[in-house]
Amino acid sequence: MxxxxxxxxxxxxxxxxxxxxxxxxxxxxxxxxxxxxxxxxxxxxxxxxxxxxxxxxxxxxxxxxxxxxxxxxxxxxxxxxxxxxxxxxxxxxxxxxxxxxxxxxxxxxxxxxxxxxxxxxxxxxxxxxxxxxxxxxxxxxxxxxxxxxxxxxxxxxxxxxxxxxxxxxxxxxxxxxxxxxxxxxxxxxxxxxxxxxxxxxxxxxxxxxxxxxxxxxxxxxxxxxxxxxxVAGFIGSTPMNLLDATIDRDTVRVAGTSVPLPESARAHVRDGEEVVYAARPEYMTFSTEAADAGIEGTVAIIENMGVGSLVSLEVGATIVQVTVPEGQEPPIGSRGWAVAAPQRVLVYRRDDGELVGSERAPALAEA
Amino acid sequence: MSPKELVGRVGLYVLISLITVFMALPVLWLLFAPFDASPTLSTSLPDWTGRNFGELLRNPDALPSIGISLVHALGTMALVTSFGALAAYALSRVKIPGRDGLLYALLLLSSIITGTAAMVPIFTLMTQIGLVDTQLGVVLVLTGGMLPTAIFILKDFMDGIPRSYEESARVFGASPLQILRDVVLPVVRPGLATIAVWTVVQVWGNFLTPFILLRQAERPAAVVVYTFYTEGGQADLGLISAFSLLYSIPVVAMYVFVNRRYGFRFHGGIKR
Incomplete structure (x- = not known):
């Protein structure tokens, strides 16, 4: 040994x-x-x-x-x-x-x-x-x-x-x-x-x-x-959503929507900084009604993954992917909102791709 | 089947039979003539006799010459396979700039400048280093002539062995010699068998090299067979045919043995 x-x-x-x-x-x-x-x-x-x-x-x-x-x-x-x-x-x-x-x-x-x-x-x-x-x-x-x-x-x-x-x-x-x-x-x-x-x-x-x-x-x-x-792009059986975003005071502007800035990153970014907003499809929920901090888009593709499906939402030129449970697949072409679980969202620097706020979030350290 | 087709089919078989008979005649001559009391150059059922073989046994050159042929063939085979295997392994595994060019050049030169063209310089060389008129000299010249082709073919077999075999053995602590003995050689055995048989056949039938290099020394079968004349200067067909039969048996026997034991494969020594 x-x-x-x-x-x-x-x-x-x-x-x-x-x-x-x-x-x-x-x-x-x-x-x-x-x-x-x-x-x-x-x-x-x-x-x-x-x-x-x-x-x-x-x-x-x-x-x-x-x-x-x-x-x-x-x-x-x-x-x-x-x-x-x-x-x-x-x-x-x-x-x-x-x-x-x-x-x-x-x-x-x-x-x-x-x-x-x-x-x-x-x-x-x-x-x-x-x-x-x-x-x-x-x-x-x-x-x-x-x-x-x-x-x-x-x-x-x-x-x-x-x-x-x-x-x-x-x-x-x-x-x-x-x-x-x-x-x-x-x-x-x-x-x-x-x-x-x-x-x-x-x-x-x-x-x-x-x-x-x-x-x-x-x-x-x-x-x-x-x-x-x-690493984010490499790990995970579904590709992580890596969306270009801009810091706007206490929020992040992603694909035309304002979403909350994660706690862990708050102290490490400047107002107006260009970042990458990252959320796993599994850590996002899909909603057919307008949701608070939800990214709105058109359902373009649905991939069956067995227990659930991976829905690709078209938001302008960007694609946001989100998983939905079995049997709840929306029709193609309908409008939908993708909401990220706030404590699972990560922010990366645009220039070098490093994670912002390297301390672990308390909730995750226990897990 | 229409009559036309029938005629065509019959014609085809007749043609095939004629070709077969044509091909078979010399072989039948080889089988029948030795047992014929008065053999001629035509093939005919013999009036059976063992007299030709008796004469063969009395001939002072005949049986020893088979022995010399065996010495040449087995000696050359041993040298060509062992040197060939070592060189091919090294050339397969070590990267030298211009390696493939070197191999092709060797192969090309050895097949273009074959025995005949190189015979005078080789004779001079052998005379100067004192190996002319020795069996060792013949074996060395034959080995040199055949090594390039042997290396070329064996390298192909060696290239077919996955590196991971050797690396695996290395990780377990095997030395290069152990790897060669335990892994590489057993895996390329069909290749070695091919080279061994090819060498024996080449040497067995080689006339020129021993004919020129051996003056007083005992000569191999391929040379001796040309000395079988009657007192009248006629070819002694009884002796020649009996000798030819004897001469061909070892090669045929070896072919059957090797084919049964290893099988012949010429490309990629390894099945996975």
């Missing part, structure tokens, strides 16, 4: 591209930590740097207090599960699971027992003599996990562990992976581009963009108070 401390970590490729740009992160012992970001943001490079598959250009990596920055991957006491699982196609599942132990010069008898025991724990019992090619996607994933688990590392690194599974299986694997991590209590870092996956599985997550970390926090913190418009 070990924590991972990254200090001023830099990975610069020849040609000057900085895939990882001066990161300071501490991942606590036993934590399930997600690295989230769009493709090309450096999250996989960061994971591979922790693994030692990339040589870092600067900074240090410590695992369990030991400086591993210059150590070979094999000396870092880690196990990695690759996106394609990297099961050796010519070996049986048993040999695959036992291979790391073979490298570590564990005796043949002990190796076989260990492989069997681990496979049993991951319900691969009857598949030990099969080749990876004869396994289903889910079984391959569990075999790859078993191989990682069997060598009892201090740290697990998962590179997009679920992206090769089909949608249905992915949800099951999510629960399974989370339980496995909890049972083993091994510090785990996983990379994903799927915000839902990061929110669902991680204890804490880091949202990355262009080699830098834009926000670190629990899934709840990141979901409720994204630190920038980038």
């Amino acid at each position: 070990a924590d991972i401390v990254l200090e001023q970590l830099v990975k610069e490729y020849p040609g000057g591209v900085r895939a990882v740009d001066g990161l300071d992160v501490t991942i606590e012992d036993g934590e399930f930590f997600a690295l989230l970001g769009p493709s090309g943001c450096g999250k996989t490079t960061l994971l591979r740097s922790i693994a030692g598959l990339e040589t870092v250009s600067g900074g240090s990596i410590r695992i369990g207090g030991r400086d591993v920055t210059r150590l070979a991957p094999g000396a870092r006491d880690i196990a990695m599960v690759f996106q394609d699982y990297a099961l050796f196609p010519h070996m049986t599942v048993r040999d695959n699971i036992a291979y790391p132990l073979k490298i570590k010069k564990v005796g043949k008898q002990e190796r076989a027992e260990k492989a069997e025991e681990t496979a049993e724990g991951l319900s691969l019992g009857g598949l030990l003599e099969r080749r990876p090619g004869q396994l289903s996607g889910g079984q391959q994933q569990r075999a790859a996990l078993a191989r990682a688990v069997a060598c009892h590392p201090q740290v697990f690194l998962f590179d997009e562990p679920l992206s090769n599974l089909d949608a249905r299986l992915r949800l099951e694997a999510r629960t399974f992976l989370k339980r496995l991590q909890r049972d083993l209590g091994v510090t785990t870092v996983f990379v994903t581009h799927d915000q839902a996956e990061a929110l669902a599985m991680s204890d804490r997550m880091a949202v990355m963009e262009a080699g830098r970390i834009r926000q670190i926090g629990t899934p709840r913190e990141v979901f409720q108070r994204p630190a920038s418009t980038f």
